[in-house]
Amino acid sequence: MKAFAFLLFAVALAAPAFGEVLNRCSLAREMSRLGVPRDQLARWACIAEHESSYRTDVVGPTNYNGSNDYGLFQINDYYWCQPADGRFSYNQCHIGCDGLLTNDIEPIVRCAQEVLRMQGWSAWSTWHYCDGYVPSIDDCF
Template identity: 50%
Template structure:
């Protein structure tokens, strides 16, 4: 079957849109060591990596697209770090938010984790790790080490 010249651009556009949509829908679930190394390369202090990895595992199970809509106050937690939209990001549905990280919440679901990392670092600086329920319940006083993730590369290699 021969496509008409006018139909071909529409077909290409449709295929492009479907490929974009499928990349938006699919979640990235990180391997623990791969994420620890990535966070280190992104400027997370090495001495805090155990805390960050314990927190992320407890909050999102390393899933970039994790969403928790079941908070009693109606707020939603977003992404790897389960950042709450009542205080830290702007929800798309117009619910009130302090939006302290100055970003739409949807950016926290991106596989490009720079936005999530920047907001999480800000939260850590303002409130400490105790801002996260999972850190308080699972990590405070005990954190599984991620030093083994750097055995072959060394913690200071970028």
């Protein structure tokens, strides 16, 4: 019983270190609050579902070129954020990659919008799941 109580205590202490897990509607509502156009929300939700399962703390496996992808939308560190280890990055979003792993999704959304502006939806490898029909987010509001 003491071991179980200790384990429960340890998990409670570690809980704040885990990222948030959103869902389609919570993401759509938060992105709408941040001013993302309503007609884009279903596509963003689809990308987040396929890239990170709506998790804010995901760091993807190392890519063929040594880069990694970060956060809710799996934004690549070679182009968009500065890796903590000092590797070269174009850092187009002017943010450290750890800033893409936060539960405050505003910097994540702003960077994702910059990716969209510069490269379009096809910047995401999972775009083929989201190009065409995607479920409406109207029931989220």
